[in-house]
Amino acid sequence: MARHSIVEEAAVPVAAGGAGIGAGGFDSGGGGRGPDGPRGAVPQRTYMTGLTMGMAAILMFFMALVSAFIVRQGLSSDWRAFPLPPILWVNTAILLASSFTIEASRRKLAHGDRQGFRHWWFTTTALGLLFVAGQLVAWRQLVHAGVYLASNPSSSFFYVLTAAHGIHLVGGIVALIAIAYWNWDHARVARSTATQMAAVYWHFLDGLWIFLFLLLKLGQ
Amino acid sequence: MSAQPHSVTHHAEAPKSFIRRYVFSTDHKVIGIQYLLLALAAVTIGMVLSWLFRAHLAWPHLIIPGFGGLMRPEQYLALVTMHGTIMVFFVLTVAPQSGFGNYFLPIQIGADDMAFPTLNMLSFWITLVAFLVLVAAFFTPGGAPINGWTSYPTLSAVGSVSGPGQGMGETLWVVSIALFCLASLLTALNFISTTIEMRAPGMSLMRMPLTVWGWFVTAVLGLLAFGVLLAAGILLLLDRLAMTSFFVPAGLVFNDTQPPLMHAGGSPLLWEHLFWFFGHPEVYIAILPAMGITSHILSNFSRKPIFGYKAMAYSLCAIGFLSFTVWGHHMFVSGMSPYSALAFSFLTLIIGVPSAIKTFNWLGTLWGGKIQFTTPMLFAIGFVSLFVTGGLSGLFLAQPAIDLPLHDTYFVIAHFHIVMAVAAIFGIFGGLYYWFPKMFGRRMNETLGKTHFWLTFIGAYLIFMPMHWMGIMGALRRYASPGGLGFVARMDPIDIFITVAAFVTGAAQLLFYFNFFWSIRHGEKVEENPWHATTLEWSVPSPPPHGNFVAAPHVYRGPYEYSVPGYTEDYLPQHLTPEQVAQSAEAGT
Numbered sequence: 135m136a137r138h139s140i141v142e143e144a145a146v147p148v149a150a151g152g153a154g155i156g157a158g159g160f161d162s163g164g165g166g167r168g169p170d171g172p173r174g175a176v177p178q179r180t181y182m183t184g185l186t187m188g189m190a191a192i193l194m195f196f197m198a199l200v201s202a203f204i205v206r207q208g209l210s211s212d213w214r215a216f217p218l219p220p221i222l223w224v225n226t227a228i229l230l231a232s233s234f235t236i237e238a239s240r241r242k243l244a245h246g247d248r249q250g251f252r253h254w255w256f257t258t259t260a261l262g263l264l265f266v267a268g269q270l271v272a273w274r275q276l277v278h279a280g281v282y283l284a285s286n287p288s289s290s291f292f293y294v295l296t297a298a299h300g301i302h303l304v305g306g307i308v309a310l311i312a313i314a315y316w317n318w319d320h321a322r323v324a325r326s327t328a329t330q331m332a333a334v335y336w337h338f339l340d341g342l343w344i345f346l347f348l349l350l351k352l353g354q
Numbered sequence: 355m356s357a358q359p360h361s362v363t364h365h366a367e368a369p370k371s372f373i374r375r376y377v378f379s380t381d382h383k384v385i386g387i388q389y390l391l392l393a394l395a396a397v398t399i400g401m402v403l404s405w406l407f408r409a410h411l412a413w414p415h416l417i418i419p420g421f422g423g424l425m426r427p428e429q430y431l432a433l434v435t436m437h438g439t440i441m442v443f444f445v446l447t448v449a450p451q452s453g454f455g456n457y458f459l460p461i462q463i464g465a466d467d468m469a470f471p472t473l474n475m476l477s478f479w480i481t482l483v484a485f486l487v488l489v490a491a492f493f494t495p496g497g498a499p500i501n502g503w504t505s506y507p508t509l510s511a512v513g514s515v516s517g518p519g520q521g522m523g524e525t526l527w528v529v530s531i532a533l534f535c536l537a538s539l540l541t542a543l544n545f546i547s548t549t550i551e552m553r554a555p556g557m558s559l560m561r562m563p564l565t566v567w568g569w570f571v572t573a574v575l576g577l578l579a580f581g582v583l584l585a586a587g588i589l590l591l592l593d594r595l596a597m598t599s600f601f602v603p604a605g606l607v608f609n610d611t612q613p614p615l616m617h618a619g620g621s622p623l624l625w626e627h628l629f630w631f632f633g634h635p636e637v638y639i640a641i642l643p644a645m646g647i648t649s650h651i652l653s654n655f656s657r658k659p660i661f662g663y664k665a666m667a668y669s670l671c672a673i674g675f676l677s678f679t680v681w682g683h684h685m686f687v688s689g690m691s692p693y694s695a696l697a698f699s700f701l702t703l704i705i706g707v708p709s710a711i712k713t714f715n716w717l718g719t720l721w722g723g724k725i726q727f728t729t730p731m732l733f734a735i736g737f738v739s740l741f742v743t744g745g746l747s748g749l750f751l752a753q754p755a756i757d758l759p760l761h762d763t764y765f766v767i768a769h770f771h772i773v774m775a776v777a778a779i780f781g782i783f784g785g786l787y788y789w790f791p792k793m794f795g796r797r798m799n800e801t802l803g804k805t806h807f808w809l810t811f812i813g814a815y816l817i818f819m820p821m822h823w824m825g826i827m828g829a830l831r832r833y834a835s836p837g838g839l840g841f842v843a844r845m846d847p848i849d850i851f852i853t854v855a856a857f858v859t860g861a862a863q864l865l866f867y868f869n870f871f872w873s874i875r876h877g878e879k880v881e882e883n884p885w886h887a888t889t890l891e892w893s894v895p896s897p898p899p900h901g902n903f904v905a906a907p908h909v910y911r912g913p914y915e916y917s918v919p920g921y922t923e924d925y926l927p928q929h930l931t932p933e934q935v936a937q938s939a940e941a942g943t
Contacts, residue, residue, distance in 0.1 A: 180469045180551040187543040187577055195581035198628055202589060205624050206600060212619035283596050287619060290598040294588070 178327045185331045189338050192302060196342060199298065200349060203291045207353070214286045215354035219275040225268035226347055232261035233340045236333045243329060255314055255329075258336070262307045269300050288354055295346050303339050306332070368900035378479075380471035381900060385478050386457030387793065392482060393449035393782075396440050399489070401860050403437040407834075412846075412853035414835050430834035431500035432519050436492070438503030439527065441775065442636065443534050444485050449782045450643035451576070452481070452541055455569040458789065459545060461891040461898060462563050464554025464907040469547040477540040484533035491523040491530075499524035502832070504629055505531075507601035507622040511593040512615055515608045528591050535584035538576050545573035554890075556909030560667070561928065563889045563913040564660060567667045568646020571674040572639050578678065579635040586628035593620070601625045626688060630681035637774050638677045641741075642670060644781020645712060648734045651784050652716055654887050655731035656723025657924050659914040662715040669708035669715075676705050686757045695754040702752035709745055713738065724917075724924075728885075729803030733784035736811045737777050743815075744773025747822065762832070765825025768818045776814045783810070786870070791884050795896040796877030802869040806862060813859025820848050886925045889913050893929045 207213045236258040242250030273296070276282075276289070283293045309332050318325045369375050376384060409416060410425045421429055456474065460467055468474045491498045496518040501509040505527065514521030549570045553562070562570075589600040601624055602617035653660040660666060682690060682698030716738050725731070747769040751757045760766060783806075790798045821829075824845050829836065836842045883892040890909070894902055907929050915926035922938055930938075 176469055177551055180547055183551050184470060184543055184547040187546050188539075191539045191543065191577050191581045193581075194578050195585050198582040198585035198631075199589075202585070202600065202624055202628060205627070206621060209621045209624070210619040212599075212604070283592070284598045287599060290592070290600065294592065298588075 176322060178324055181323050181327050181331055182334070185335060189335070192338075193342075196295075196298065196346070199291070199295060200346075203295070203349065203353065206287050206291070210287070212286070213288055213354075215288055216276075216279075216281050216286070216292075218292075218351060219272040221268055221272050221275065222347060225265050225272065226343065228261050228268060229265045229340050229343055232258045232265070233337050235261060236336050240329055240333055243326065252314065255310065259307060259310045259314070262303060262310065262336075266300055266303060266307070269296055272296070292350055295350065299339065299343055299346055302342075306336055306339055309335065378475060380467070380475045382456045382460050382468045382471065382474060383793075383898060383902075385474055386453050386455070388478050389448050389453035389456060389481070390786075392478075392485060393445050393453055396444035396448070396485060397779075400437050400440040400445060401863070403433045403440070405857060405860060407433040407437070408853040408856045410834065412850040425834070427834040428500050428518050429497070431502075431832070432492075432498035432523075434832070435500055435502050435519075435527075436488075436498045439488060439531075440485075442503055442640070443531070444481075444488075446640035446775065446778050447534075447538065447636070448481065450647070450778060450785070451545075451569060451572050451639060452477070452538075454565075454647065454782075454785050454789070455545060455572075455643060456541075457793065458891055459566055459569050460548060460552065461894065461902050462566050462889055463549065463552060463557050464890050464903070464909060465548060465552035466901040466903060468544050469552055470544050473540050474544050477537045477544070480533055480537035480540070484530045484537060487526050487533065488530035491519070491526040494519075494522040494526065496521045496523050499527045504633065505590070505625075506629075507590065507593065507620070507625050508603065508606060511590055511601045511620075511622075511625075512606065512608070512617070513594055515615070525591070525594060528587050528594070532584055532587040532591070535580040535587065538580045539584075542573040542576035542580070545569055546577060549573070554907045554909055557928075560664065561909055561912050562667075563646070564649040564663070564666055564670070565643070565646040567670050568643045568649075571670045572642045575635040575639050575642070575674050575677060579632045579639070582628055583632035586625060586632070589628075590625065593617070623685075623688060626685050627681070630684045631678070633684060634681045635674075635677045637770075638673060640774055640778045641781075642674065644737060644778045644784075645670065645741075647781045647785045647788070648716065648737045649712075649719075650889075651730050651734035651788050652719045652738075653914040653916060654788075654885055655726040655728055655734075656719050657726070657916045658719055658723040659912075659916055660715070661718030661721075662711070663912065663914065665711050666715055669711045672708040673705060676701060676708070680705065683752055683757070686754045687761045692754070699752055699754055703749065706745070706749060709741075713742055713745075727804075728787075729798070729800055729807060730784045730788035732804060732807040732811075733780045733787060736807065737780040737784060739811075740772050740777040740780060740814065744769055744771075744777060748773060760825055762830055763825035764821040764829045764831055767831050768821035768825060771821075772814070772818050776818070780810075783807075783866070788885070789891070790870075790873065790877075791880045792882075792891055792896050792898070794874050794877070795879060796873055796875075797880050797884060798869050798873040798877055802865050806865040806869065809862035809865070810859060813855055813862060816855040817852055817859060820852055824848055883927075886923070888915055888925050888927045890928055893927060 235254050239251050239254030239258060242248075242254060273293070276292075281289045281292075283290055313325070313328050313332055316325075316328070321328075368381070369379070375381075379385060379388075406418060406425075407430055409418060410430055415424065417423060418425060456468070496514055498519050499505070499510070500517050500519045501524070505524070509516045509520065510524055510528075512520070513524075549562075549566060589598075592598045593600050593602055597616060599617040599620040601622050602615065602620040603622065604618035606615045606617065608615070649660055649666055680698055680702045682694055683702045686695050686698075720735075747765070751760060751766065751769055787798055787803055790796070827841065827845060829842055829845055880896065882894065882896050885892070890907055891898070893907065894904070908931070909928045910931060911926065911928055913928055915928075917924045918926045920939065921935065922941070926935065
């Protein structure tokens with residue numbers, strides 16, 4: 135783990151940009167480094183802006199798939215609903231729980247409780263892995279029931295949507311692990327920023343899953 | 355706290371090793387030039403492909419080496435497909451946005467690099483891999499795909515049963531485009547974050563050069579559009595490889611000896627909707643940066659502020675927004691409801707309003723200016739001409755009743771080549787001639803440049819204007835040998851004329867290649883602001899050092915302060931302090 139104190143870092147969460155930080159709003163200019171700020175430093179909120187843009191792009195990607203789902207279902211007469219594996223309810227509960235644990239972790243970090251942070255952070259990671267494993271179990275159950283990728287458009291969309299969401303969630307898990315073991319001494323991004331970004335992304339994938347699950351459950 | 359851990363300056367000094375400095379560089383300027391070189395390679399390949407199929411159209415009995423005898427229809431279609439794909443994605447998207455945007459957006463807003471330099475480097479290398487994957491399609495057993503750059507199912511979704519090139523060649527096409535989407539999304543994310551967060555103090559949105567507005571709005575379009583194409587591409591890939599039926603309907607029989615395909619119930623129209631939801635913004639992704647560059651150059655060489663700066667910025671945003679509402683006008687012939695067609699038609703015609711605002715403001719900028727006819731200025735004026743010509747034929751095609759008979763003819767080819775392809779290329783050329791002194795510290799030869807302009811400008815019109823007449827007379831596009839039809843055969847002389855014009859115009863580009871590469875080493879050396887321009891890129895050395903600015907810049911005024919009354923020079927740079935301006939004015943009086 136990083137050697138410098140979490141307490142110190144958490145106390146001043148967005149210090150990297152020096153004088154420029156917060157000096158300029160969106161429309162006033164000077165969003166970046168101030169005249170006296172260190173050369174080359176990127177304001178911490180830039181990372182959050184980048185993540186927001188990334189989530190917008192991911193959302194468009196999923197909305198394209200969802201609109202294809204709706205159109206494909208509406209245009210044809212070959213759509214056959216199939217029962218979703220019950221384990222999806224468990225997976226959903228696990229993912230929901232992980233949103234709470236990652237928030238607990240961030241609260242611990244804000245209070246300087248390093249052990250508490252690590253505890254809840256790893257709990258979140260474990261819940262994420264459990265969710266992915268659960269999704270794979272759901273796939274196995276469908277395969278055993280004879281429902282394959284190409285069986286029917288409904289099953290095609292089920293596999294595509296769960297796989298696309300799963301891949302993004304695996305990305306989130308990689309980020310959680312990376313944040314836990316990163317050497318923050320020479321990082322350009324502050325640990326507090328990184329944990330905040332990971333949490334926002336995690337909640338985003340959580341919300342996205344709820345939406346997709348409802349779509350798959352009710353939309354068939 | 356000590357801000358130490360997070361204030362690491364990633365541009366404290368340039369990396370020393372050749373690999374880190376010129377190959378796997380994170381410097382936005384190197385990446386910008388890498389993109390431009392990639393686009394130059396791509397445009398060369400794309401142009402040669404067009405020569406080959408134009409030669410076939412003009413002289414159908416000509417035996418061209420490498421085609422194993424007379425060019426077969428599928429070979430013709432492969433050339434057309436690859437020409438379109440390479441040009442749209444790897445030239446018109448890469449050069450104006452990723453190339454110039456990378457190089458100049460950070461400098462123009464006073465930043466020392468993109469917000470996420472490593473991501474930036476990754477974007478380039480993914481784009482390069484995408485390009486190599488696409489070109490590899492030529493070398494697969496069936497050859498390159500044959501279904502056009504729009505890759506419509508069912509032809510594109512069922513594999514080699516639908517023709518040579520539809521096997522591995524088409525799979526590589528889809529993979530290439532998916533990779534390209536990914537890279538473009540990362541680039542868009544980077545551009546937007548940089549523009550919002552990295553502007554120097556004083557650089558408010560309404561002080562940004564219009565080039566930056568062009569790149570910014572384009573990045574927003576890219577962010578929202580490429581994800582949709584990526585999703586569509588994945589579904590298409592699954593139809594091809596996993597026998598799903600997203601786009602393939604039931605009961606397809608491709609030749610008598612084959613059983614009907616196993617697919618069922620899919621909708622080719624679904625692909626068209628997804629594709630054009632991306633595809634129309636893509637048209638503006640190609641043209642908006644060129645609009646920004648044109649505005650920038652026109653103001654500079656008219657020695658006047660841009661006419662209606664705010665209207666120019668807002669009209670860019672309006673065009674960007676409207677671009678997401680008009681995709682259906684590419685599908686008037688798909689059998690859509692006339693009511694839908696009416697809505698798409700109306701929205702399409704509305705785009706004429708911000709486009710006209712831009713055009714009149716460009717003319718207003720020129721009006722009464724002390725115009726300097728430099729090479730970049732000629733290309734900028736050429737852009738306006740082409741944009742108006744191509745835009746006007748767009749007003750015809752926006753109306754379903756006119757589009758229906760013209761849709762599958764050369765009229766459409768003429769329209770989109772002039773307004774999207776050639777106009778955007780003129781924006782690219784304008785940018786290259788304009789910023790070359792900044793990128794290399796030397797100027798390109800003006801005589802060669804002007805000759806290049808006139809040959810290209812006249813050549814472009816000679817190639818594409820006759821296509822309008824051919825289209826109105828009913829010449830069908832996509833056909834390798836339409837000569838069997840009597841009324842088409844009568845147009846053979848026009849086809850020959852167009853092909854000769856294409857060869858001559860293409861050959862004229864050799865002037866550009868020579869001028870470009872020769873000038874890098876031997877061009878006339880210039881100081882840091884040879885055009886007497888106002889924006890921040892002209893306040894730094896040529897080429898700019900690693901990290902761009904020697905001292906952190908501060909911006910005091912708008913980007914186009916030319917011929918300010920009472921000031922000694924006819925240009926007032928954005929970074930000059932009020933004290934410096936006052937001193938200079940006093941010294942002048």
